[in-house]
Each structure stands twice: as C-alpha cells, then as structure tokens.
Amino acid sequence: MKKLKAIWNKKNTGALIVKFLAFTILVAMVDFVTGNILSHFYSKQISGWEYPTKYSIEDTREDLLIFGASRAQEQYKPICFEDSLKISAYNVGKTGMSIPYHYGVFKCILKRYTPKIIILDFENQQFLKADKNYETLSCLLPFYKGHPELQPLLQLRGPFEKYKMISAAYPYNSLLFKIIIGNTRLKNNESLNDKGYIALTRQMDQPLHTVNFSTPYEIDSIKVTMYKYMIEECKKRNIKLFVVCSPYYINQVGTDVSMEMGKSIAAKNNIDFIDYSKKELFLKSPQLFDDTVHVNTIGATTFSNMLASDIKKRLAIK
Amino acid sequence: MIFNSIAFIVFFVIAVLLYYCLPLRFRWLWIVATGIFFYCYANPTFIIVPLFIAMVTYFAGLKMQNAATEKKANLIYLLAIITNIGLLVFFKYTNFFTNTFVDVFNIFSSSDKKISNSFLLNIAAPLGISYITFQAIGYLIEVKKGNHQAEKHLGHFTAYLLFFPKIIAGPVERAHNFLPQLKTIKPLQYDDISIGCKQFIWGLFKKLVVADRLSIYVDAVYNNYEHHSGITLFVTAVFYLFQMYADFSGYTDMALGLARIMGFNLTQNFNRPLFAKSVTEFWRKWHISLSTWFADYFYNPIAINKRDWGKWSIVYASFTTFIVLGFWHGANWTFIVFGAMQGFLLTIEYFSRKFRKDLRKKIPAWLNNISGILFTCGYFALSLVFFRANSVTDALQIIKRIVHFNGPFFTDNLSSLLFCILGIGFIYLVEFKKEFYNNLFTISNNKNWLVRNAYHCLLLMIILLAGVFDGGQFIYFQF
Numbered sequence: 001m002k003k004l005k006a007i008w009n010k011k012n013t014g015a016l017i018v019k020f021l022a023f024t025i026l027v028a029m030v031d032f033v034t035g036n037i038l039s040h041f042y043s044k045q046i047s048g049w050e051y052p053t054k055y056s057i058e059d060t061r062e063d064l065l066i067f068g069a070s071r072a073q074e075q076y077k078p079i080c081f082e083d084s085l086k087i088s089a090y091n092v093g094k095t096g097m098s099i100p101y102h103y104g105v106f107k108c109i110l111k112r113y114t115p116k117i118i119i120l121d122f123e124n125q126q127f128l129k130a131d132k133n134y135e136t137l138s139c140l141l142p143f144y145k146g147h148p149e150l151q152p153l154l155q156l157r158g159p160f161e162k163y164k165m166i167s168a169a170y171p172y173n174s175l176l177f178k179i180i181i182g183n184t185r186l187k188n189n190e191s192l193n194d195k196g197y198i199a200l201t202r203q204m205d206q207p208l209h210t211v212n213f214s215t216p217y218e219i220d221s222i223k224v225t226m227y228k229y230m231i232e233e234c235k236k237r238n239i240k241l242f243v244v245c246s247p248y249y250i251n252q253v254g255t256d257v258s259m260e261m262g263k264s265i266a267a268k269n270n271i272d273f274i275d276y277s278k279k280e281l282f283l284k285s286p287q288l289f290d291d292t293v294h295v296n297t298i299g300a301t302t303f304s305n306m307l308a309s310d311i312k313k314r315l316a317i318k
Numbered sequence: 319m320i321f322n323s324i325a326f327i328v329f330f331v332i333a334v335l336l337y338y339c340l341p342l343r344f345r346w347l348w349i350v351a352t353g354i355f356f357y358c359y360a361n362p363t364f365i366i367v368p369l370f371i372a373m374v375t376y377f378a379g380l381k382m383q384n385a386a387t388e389k390k391a392n393l394i395y396l397l398a399i400i401t402n403i404g405l406l407v408f409f410k411y412t413n414f415f416t417n418t419f420v421d422v423f424n425i426f427s428s429s430d431k432k433i434s435n436s437f438l439l440n441i442a443a444p445l446g447i448s449y450i451t452f453q454a455i456g457y458l459i460e461v462k463k464g465n466h467q468a469e470k471h472l473g474h475f476t477a478y479l480l481f482f483p484k485i486i487a488g489p490v491e492r493a494h495n496f497l498p499q500l501k502t503i504k505p506l507q508y509d510d511i512s513i514g515c516k517q518f519i520w521g522l523f524k525k526l527v528v529a530d531r532l533s534i535y536v537d538a539v540y541n542n543y544e545h546h547s548g549i550t551l552f553v554t555a556v557f558y559l560f561q562m563y564a565d566f567s568g569y570t571d572m573a574l575g576l577a578r579i580m581g582f583n584l585t586q587n588f589n590r591p592l593f594a595k596s597v598t599e600f601w602r603k604w605h606i607s608l609s610t611w612f613a614d615y616f617y618n619p620i621a622i623n624k625r626d627w628g629k630w631s632i633v634y635a636s637f638t639t640f641i642v643l644g645f646w647h648g649a650n651w652t653f654i655v656f657g658a659m660q661g662f663l664l665t666i667e668y669f670s671r672k673f674r675k676d677l678r679k680k681i682p683a684w685l686n687n688i689s690g691i692l693f694t695c696g697y698f699a700l701s702l703v704f705f706r707a708n709s710v711t712d713a714l715q716i717i718k719r720i721v722h723f724n725g726p727f728f729t730d731n732l733s734s735l736l737f738c739i740l741g742i743g744f745i746y747l748v749e750f751k752k753e754f755y756n757n758l759f760t761i762s763n764n765k766n767w768l769v770r771n772a773y774h775c776l777l778l779m780i781i782l783l784a785g786v787f788d789g790g791q792f793i794y795f796q797f
Contacts, residue, residue, distance in 0.1 A: 012505065015508050016506070022771075023771050026771055026772070030776075034782075132788075160324040160325075163324070164787075169779060173782060174784065175733075175783075177732075177736050
C-alpha cells in the first residue's frame with residue numbers, strides 16, 4: 001500500500017487529473033465550435049465538389065433519378081431523359097462510389113419524396129467485397145446527425161465510427177478545402193448546369209481489348225442485401241426501376257458473378273435489367289469512349305438517347 | 319495493431335493504468351504480458367520467435383560471461399549470433415535467395431530443364447523481427463566485449479525485447495539504456511505524461527496528416543508510373559521523401575511518446591535530417607539508432623580490420639555497410655541499389671573533404687547551407703525512387719522520365735494536393751524553427767499553459783480535419 005501511494009503521488013496525480021480535464025474541455029470546445037462552423041458552411045455550399053452530394057440528399061425533387069458510380073455520373077445525361085420522357089431528371093451518381101452509397105442516398109431521398117422513375121447503373125464486380133467501398137462513405141458523414149436513416153449504414157465504416165461521431169469536426173475530415181471552394185464560385189461545377197452529369201471529353205483510339213470476367217471473387221452479402229432492398233422499396237412505392245448496365249469498350253469473355261446475380265435478382269422481382277455492355281454500336285465505336293469503361297460526351301448523348309427511348313417503349317408497354 | 323488505431327488507444331490506456339497500479343517488482347511482468355498480447359493480436363504464432371530469441375540470447379549472455387574458457391565463450395557467442403541472424407535470414411530472405419537461385423539456374427539451363435519458383439515459402443515474418451534480432455545481437459556483442467554485465471533476470475531481459483512501443487518501428491534500443499530504467503523505481507510523473515502525450519500528438523500529426531495524405535498521391539502515381547509525365551514523377555519523388563520522413567519519424571515519435579508515458583526514455587531516432595548539409599550528416603540524423611548500431615557493430619570492425627588498406631578501408635567499410643543496410647530494408651535488388659547509392663556518395667564526400675572545406679571558405683555560409691541541404695535531399699529523394707519501385711528496371715524507367723521533365727502535371731484531387739502541400743509546409747516550418755531559431759521562442763513548450771495547450775489543441779483539430787483515417791499503413795511495418 002505504501003508503495004502504491006508512492007507511485008500514485010497525491011500531488012502529482014491531482015495535478016495530472018486537473019490539467020488533463022482542462023485540456024479535454026479545451027479540445028471539446030474547439031471541436032464543437034469548429035464542427036458547427038464547418039456544418040454551417042457545408043450546408044451553404046453553392047458549387048464545388050461536394051455540392052451534388054448535398055443536393056442529392058437534401059434538395060432533389062426530380063421525377064427521374066439516376067444512381068450509380070462514375071459510370072452513372074459520367075454517362076447518363078438527364079437532359080436527354082427530360083426531352084424524351086417529358087419529366088424532370090437528375091443524376092445523383094458519384095464517382096468512386098458503390099452500392100452502399102447509392103443505398104444511403106436512396107434512403108434519404110425516399111424519406112422526403114417518391115420519384116417516379118429510378119435508373120440504377122449496374123457494373124461488373126458490383127458485389128465485390130472491398131473495404132474501400134465503406135471507407136468512401138465518408139462523404140456522407142456530414143449527414144450523420146441530421147439523417148438517422150444513414151447511421152446504421154455509416155457505422156459499417158468501422159466498429160468505432162459511432163464513437164468518432166461524438167466529435168463535431170470529424171464528419172468534415174478532408175472536406176475543408178472542398179467546403180471553402182463550395183462557398184465560392186471558384187469552381188463552377190459543370191454538373192450544376194448538367195443536373196449532376198459530368199462530361200468526359202477525350203476520344204479513345206485503342207483497339208478493343210478482351211477481358212475475362214469469369215474469375216471468381218468474394219461476394220459482399222451486405223451489398224446484395226442493399227440491392228435487394230432498393231428493388232423491394234421501389235416495388236412497394238410503385239417506382240419504375242430500371243437496372244442498366246451501360247456500355248463498355250471491352251470484349252467481355254465469360255460472365256461476371258455480380259452481373260449474373262444482379263440480373264437474376266431483378267428477374268425474380270420483375271424488374272427490367274437492360275444490358276448495353278455488349279451493344280455492337282459501342283463495341284465498334286472507340287470514338288464514343290473516354291476510356292474503356294466510360295463513354296465520352298458524344299457517347300453519353302448517344303447512349304442516353306437510346307436508353308431514354310428504350311425506357312419510353314417499355315413504359316408504354318407496361 | 320498500429321498506434322494510430324482506436325483499438326491500440328484502448329489497449330494502451332488500459333495497459334498504462336494497470337502499469338502504474340502495479341508495484342515495481344511486477345512491472346516487468348506487465349511489460350512482457352502486454353508485449354505478448356501485442357504480438358498475439360497480430361497473429362498468435364508471431365510470439366514464438368521473439369520468445370525464442372529472448373531465451374537464446376539471455377542464456378547465451380549468461381553462459382558466455384560465466385564460461386570457463388575463452389574458447390567456450392566464443393563458441394556460445396558464435397552459436398547465439400548465428401541463431402539470431404539465421405532466424406532473420408530465414409524469415410526475411412529465404413524467398414529472395416530462392417528466387418535469385420532459380421533465376422540464375424534458368425539463365426544457364428536449357429529450356430526443357432528450367433525450374434519454376436513455385437516452391438517459395440509462404441511465411442509471414444513476425445512483427446519487428448529485424449529490430450528484435452538487432453537488439454539481441456547488440457546485447458551479445460557488448461557482453462562479449464565485457465562492456466556490460468549479462469542480465470541475470472530473465473523477465474527483465476524479455477521485457478527489454480518485448481517492450482511494445484518499440485516492437486514495430488524501433489528504435490533499436492541498447493540494453494544498457496533500457497534495462498537500468500526498468501530497475502529504477504519511478505512514480506507516475508506529470509512531466510512524463512505531458513511530454514509523452516505531446517510527442518505522441520506530434521507523431522500522429524506527421525503520420526496521419528502528412529505521410530498518409532502524401533501516400534494517396536504517391537501511390538496513385540507510382541502504381542501507374544508509365545502513365546505519368548516527368549514533371550508528375552519529379553513531384554512524386556519529392557513527395558515520397560517527405561512521406562518517408564513523416565511516416566517513419568512520425569511513427570517513432572509516437573513510439574517514444576508512448577514509452578515516455580510509461581516512464582521510459584528511448585533513444586531519439588531522428589534529428590531533423592531534412593536539414594542535413596551532406597549525406598554523411600544525413601545518416602547521423604536519420605534512423606539514428608540503426609545507423610549507430612551499424613557504425614558500432616559493422617562499419618567500425620570492418621574499417622579497423624582493414625586499416626592496412628589505408629583510405630580504401632573506409633570506402634570498403636562504407637559500401638559494405640550501406641549495401642547490408644539497404645538489404646536489411648527488404649529482400650529486393652532495389653534496396654541493395656538504394657544502399658549502394660548511399661555508400662557511393664559517402665565515399666565521394668570522404669574523398670572530397672578538403673576540396674569542400676576550401677570551397678566553404680569561398681562562398682557565403684547561407685549559400686553553402688542551402689546548396690548542401692538541397693543537394694542532400696535531392697540525392698536521397700533520388701535513391702528513394704529505387705526504395706519505392708518494384709524493380710530496378712521500374713526505378714530506371716521512372717528516373718528516365720524525370721530527366722525528360724515534361725508533360726502535364728497530375729492533379730486528380732486538388733483538395734488532397736492542397737492538404738499535402740500545407741502538411742509539408744507545416745512540418746518544414748516547425749523543424750526550420752527548431753533547427754535555426756530554437757532558443758528564440760517556443761509555442762509547444764511555452765510557459766503559459768493556455769498557449770502551449772492551444773497549440774496542441776490546434777494540432778488535434780488539424781489531425782481531425784486533415785488526417786487520413788482510412789487505409790493508412792505504416793511503411794516501416796514490413797521491416
């Protein structure tokens with residue numbers, strides 16, 4: 001006991017506890033102020049990289065929405081769908097994202113209103129198990145407190161995410177410059193004018209490559225569940241859902257496991273799965289592509305017009 | 319379990335609280351227990367080798383000291399050294415030697431007799447195997463020389479090798495520095511906790527805000543270097559220099575800070591190497607515990623052994639030491655070239671000492687300092703191209719593109735690039751102040767409580783806002 005007392009010297013320990021508490025209070029105060037300032041400016045964004053995410057989650061009112069990753073954001077021109085289907089459209093796709101992001105945005109939107117048509121871009125390896133798909137959800141962290149429906153999803157980022165969110169500044173990690181730019185007109189985002197669509201302008205001049213897609217990989221069952229949830233929710237709310245695989249400039253050999261699963265789940269639920277990945281027009285036209293997996297702006301117009309008229313026909317039949 | 323993970327922070331808080339609750343005579347036991355847990359958390363089988371090394375080295379030290387004859391002592395010493403080096407070579411270099419053998423065999427054999435390298439071993443080296451073996455070897459050499467008494471307490475010796483803050487990234491701590499601290503009673507001291515926490519926060523800043531941020535850009539470019547321009551590759555090479563420094567010194571700062579919180583003063587491993595004015599000075603400031611280890615147990619014995627060669631003994635010792643030091647970093651020819659490049663410039667600097675001294679008299683000091691710093695950093699950044707590349711051919715291709723210095727600059731994520739530049743600027747500013755104006759003023763150790771704590775609070779906020787919390791891995795983890 002004497003020894004313990006020597007180790008936990010009263011004066012030392014008391015000073016340590018008081019100073020530690022004072023420092024903790026200082027950090028908590030600065031964190032609270034910083035977090036709230038950033039939250040204010042985040043919500044006031046008028047342009048920039050993060051503005052489309054904010055718009056997608058909190059401001060969309062359009063009848064037709066396009067979900068997906070870069071192959072949605074950079075390939076589907078909302079204006080083509082508006083012209084053809086005579087309804088308002090917006091592209092809520094975001095580069096680098098996967099099903100978990102689409103699912104999160106989908107849930108937030110459905111909480112506000114029910115769109116008439118949803119297009120979900122489906123790509124090869126869509127259900128591939130990859131941790132980075134959850135890490136990239138960080139762009140949804142600013143909505144954690146205001147959108148309880150996102151909380152279970154964002155907690156998939158890691159076992160400690162719930163505790164990290166005690167900090168008011170943490171949700172804005174890596175967003176400082178994006179928020180600054182978003183509150184200026186320094187970056188007049190082209191997606192503002194193009195309703196979420198971002199144009200790619202390069203033209204490919206490479207020959208067609210052959211890629212074998214039959215290599216097996218681990219499937220992320222959470223992603224499959226999210227996909228099924230989106231389908232079921234659309235059916236429940238009477239939203240016309242079209243799952244679309246957009247064009248590739250790749251000669252595909254074998255069948256991708258995710259693609260097969262995606263098609264089968266859609267078929268079981270009577271959902272249209274429209275596959276443009278092997279359309280001859282695109283496979284023979286490298287000039288319509290920016291790279292092997294993204295069409296350029298000319299290709300996007302061609303593809304969007306084709307898809308819009310296809311959807312129009314299918315809606316007429318139904 | 320890396321230091322910047324929440325799992326580690328939880329583990330550390332529990333470990334420290336219980337550590338200070340224990341009386342001195344049981345603390346070694348807690349250090350051993352936490353060390354074992356640290357290994358087992360990564361992989362339960364990893365603990366076997368460090369415990370074996372601890373036992374072999376401990377008993378060898380005692381037997382060597384108490385040996386009846388010099389011959390017997392030498393034999394025990396040799397066996398213990400061979401065991402340590404053997405384990406290191408087995409875990410780190412078996413596949414390299416096998417691969418090299420297969421390649422050489424295939425060059426000289428006809429096409430139908432070629433062999434494949436399918437029999438390569440699929441084994442993971444235990445965490446920090448290099449650091450443990452180097453500490454064990456250093457201990458054996460000192461005991462053999464009679465500079466230190468062999469440690470009599472097996473628990474204390476095991477605690478020395480398994481002290482968890484230095485397992486992953488060192489420093490290569492000397493037994494005569496660590497063991498006396500373990501035996502001295504030290505109550506909980508405010509200064510230890512305060513200084514330790516500050517050093518940990520600074521290390522965390524370097525690691526998360528600078529190193530991990532830079533790694534996003536560096537990986538994006540180096541993993542597809544054939545698609546990038548000379549200008550981009552040049553900037554990436556510079557970024558990689560800062561990434562390496564921030565990563566390694568940041569992790570070391572965290573280790574030193576954690577040790578200090580537990581009342582231990584470990585060896586400083588970095589002394590602002592980016593302000594070194596020559597490669598010779600650079601290696602006195604970079605990874606100090608390893609370079610002094612090599613100087614004491616490798617370079618000096620070689621230079622003394624070959625002293626009848628005159629100046630060439632220095633050349634021979636420099637080249638051999640740095641090639642081995644390069645090879646220590648990994649089983650790849652790229653690391654050997656990296657080491658040879660250091661040896662080469664040290665030789666040049668050795669032979670040009672008089673010329674450089676005369677030159678220094680003729681040019682202003684500031685010009686000499688700036689040119690020296692720029693040249694040293696530039697040369698080290700160039701050698702790091704080999705360090706980072708997957709093969710020597712890749713490294714040469716990258717250098718070839720850098721030399722052409724043309725093409726567009728890659729800015730995929732402008733926001734991330736801004737964070738990179740500001741992070742580098744902040745580190746440079748802090749270290750510049752410490753290097754040249756250390757006595758002028760201090761913010762981090764200011765007498766005013768509010769000033770110094772506001773500074774550390776600011777660092778924490780920057781970490782929260784600009785740190786990379788996903789996917790970062792410590793570069794020296796693999797060594």
